[in-house]
Amino acid sequence: MAESTRRRLDSDDRAPHGSEFEVFVRSDGDDPMRHVGSVRADDADGAYELASRLFAWHANDVWICPSGDVARYTTHELADEASTVDRPVDGEEPRNREWS
Amino acid sequence: MISVSTLLCDHGADGNRLRYDIDTGTETPVTDRAQRRPVVVWNTTNRCNLKCVHCYAGAESEPKDGELTTAEGKRLLDDLADYGVPVVLFSGGEPMVREDLEELVAYAADAGIRPVLSTNGTLLTADRARGLKRAGLAYAGVSVDGLAELNDEFRGVDGAFQAAVEGIETCLDVGLKTGLRYTVTGQNVDDLDGVVDLLTDVGLDRFCFYHLSYSGRGEDLSSVDLDAAERRDVVKRICDRTLRSHRRGDEIETLLVGNYADAAYIVEYARREFGEDTARRIYERLEQNGGDPAGERVAAVDCLGNVHPTQFWRTYSLGNVRDRSFADVWEDDSNPLLQAVRNRPENLTGRCADCRYKEICRGGSRLRALADGNGLFGPDPQCYLEEDERRGALPPASAD
Numbered sequence: 001m002a003e004s005t006r007r008r009l010d011s012d013d014r015a016p017h018g019s020e021f022e023v024f025v026r027s028d029g030d031d032p033m034r035h036v037g038s039v040r041a042d043d044a045d046g047a048y049e050l051a052s053r054l055f056a057w058h059a060n061d062v063w064i065c066p067s068g069d070v071a072r073y074t075t076h077e078l079a080d081e082a083s084t085v086d087r088p089v090d091g092e093e094p095r096n097r098e099w100s
Numbered sequence: 101m102i103s104v105s106t107l108l109c110d111h112g113a114d115g116n117r118l119r120y121d122i123d124t125g126t127e128t129p130v131t132d133r134a135q136r137r138p139v140v141v142w143n144t145t146n147r148c149n150l151k152c153v154h155c156y157a158g159a160e161s162e163p164k165d166g167e168l169t170t171a172e173g174k175r176l177l178d179d180l181a182d183y184g185v186p187v188v189l190f191s192g193g194e195p196m197v198r199e200d201l202e203e204l205v206a207y208a209a210d211a212g213i214r215p216v217l218s219t220n221g222t223l224l225t226a227d228r229a230r231g232l233k234r235a236g237l238a239y240a241g242v243s244v245d246g247l248a249e250l251n252d253e254f255r256g257v258d259g260a261f262q263a264a265v266e267g268i269e270t271c272l273d274v275g276l277k278t279g280l281r282y283t284v285t286g287q288n289v290d291d292l293d294g295v296v297d298l299l300t301d302v303g304l305d306r307f308c309f310y311h312l313s314y315s316g317r318g319e320d321l322s323s324v325d326l327d328a329a330e331r332r333d334v335v336k337r338i339c340d341r342t343l344r345s346h347r348r349g350d351e352i353e354t355l356l357v358g359n360y361a362d363a364a365y366i367v368e369y370a371r372r373e374f375g376e377d378t379a380r381r382i383y384e385r386l387e388q389n390g391g392d393p394a395g396e397r398v399a400a401v402d403c404l405g406n407v408h409p410t411q412f413w414r415t416y417s418l419g420n421v422r423d424r425s426f427a428d429v430w431e432d433d434s435n436p437l438l439q440a441v442r443n444r445p446e447n448l449t450g451r452c453a454d455c456r457y458k459e460i461c462r463g464g465s466r467l468r469a470l471a472d473g474n475g476l477f478g479p480d481p482q483c484y485l486e487e488d489e490r491r492g493a494l495p496p497a498s499a500d
């Protein structure tokens with residue numbers, strides 16, 4: 001099933017500036033570590049400092065990992081999720097439709 | 101985003117509940133429903149042709165490796181449309197350096213999203229402005245941050261002011277709705293009236309004033325930010341100016357963005373100017389607006405696909421649209437920070453905790469609170485409300 005369509009995503013860093021670090025937290029010793037997004041910093045110490053400012057109120061344990069070091073395998077592919085949208089023929093009709 | 105003109109002058113008053121929190125060029129919401137999905141700022145590229153000292157995105161002269169491609173951008177727009185996102189703000193860097201901008205704008209419009217643009221205006225030639233209008237662009241917000249000398253110094257390029265003014269004129273000429281974006285700092289506060297006068301003369305009638313956000317290159321600028329008295333003074337000037345122009349019959353739109361202490365101030369201003377009933381009515385409207393929108397009514401996707409709680413909160417990402425859909429990232433209930441930010445009024449500390457305006461302000465910017473060392477739920481250093489205003493015994497409106 002999903003396994004056969006899984007593919008590896010880029011392994012580059014994901015920060016437009018500095019470096020991106022994935023953040024994992026655990027509030028109690030018997031909880032699993034939970035991925036809670038990523039922070040951007042110059043180095044691991046800066047990333048930990050930032051992550052702890054965001055999550056210290058919640059978590060006993062804070063782990064960080066350079067984003068570029070994570071090998072990601074997924075069935076999700078942004079470029080595969082197209083739903084085709086009809087294009088206007090002459091470009092004249094109003095393009096904004098009411099959102100509802 | 102707080103519409104000073106609507107609140108104080110009933111300008112475009114409509115009673116609708118959708119309130120955008122970025123400048124989308126409209127005060128006439130597209131639906132009478134409350135805003136259920138966030139407006140999404142898409143920072144389409146890190147590249148910019150200017151070098152603004154206060155750039156929140158820290159843009160550079162080259163694009164980043166791995167920026168979302170045209171195909172990925174279209175899939176993202178499909179994803180946002182499926183989720184019911186009402187508006188996408190194309191931003192950057194400078195979004196107009198992307199050659200596929202018109203294509204992406206048209207795609208968004210076809211998918212049922214209102215496409216709007218945030219630009220430095222310097223690349224708005226007649227051809228491009230016409231192309232964008234044809235593509236369905238609903239609005240272009242053009243940044244100018246001072247009169248010529250100061251603006252060009254801020255923007256790091258001689259002639260940027262003149263080019264931006266010409267860009268605004270071009271938009272007006274081709275019938276593309278446009279407005280000013282002005283980020284107010286201690287350095288440019290004295291130029292504000294001159295810029296508004298000059299642009300009024302060229303026919304502009306929409307003016308959007310941003311408080312400085314401490315992110316990107318703006319992080320280093322907290323020292324040149326306004327102090328509380330200066331901020332109060334400039335907001336008062338903007339309110340006064342709006343009232344004056346409406347009394348003269350000029351239907352200008354003025355908006356304040358990025359500091360919801362403005363909401364509290366405007367209620368206080370209205371009480372002094374018009375009395376308790378009007379203040380109460382304004383408070384009720386601001387209650388519907390809902391206060392600082394970070395993580396709720398505004399989201400951002402950066403050029404590499406990272407999803408942020410606002411376009412300014414660049415150092416924290418909730419996830420990446422290359423890993424899973426925007427909706428999955430945004431709706432992830434397991435993220436404790438997102439949950440706490442969405443329940444802000446009960447988590448606020450310090451002077452915000454017992455402020456009577458916390459429901460219409462929600463403590464202002466979490467990002468500035470963090471940058472100032474006040475913690476995730478501490479006070480926003482840009483709050484300029486006075487103690488007697490903050491500590492009034494009763495909320496002035498429907499909460500009683």
Ligand code: SF4
Nearest residue numbers: 452455458461463483
């Ligand atoms: S004290 Fe806090 S909640 Fe009250 S107006 Fe200031 S920032 Fe907003």
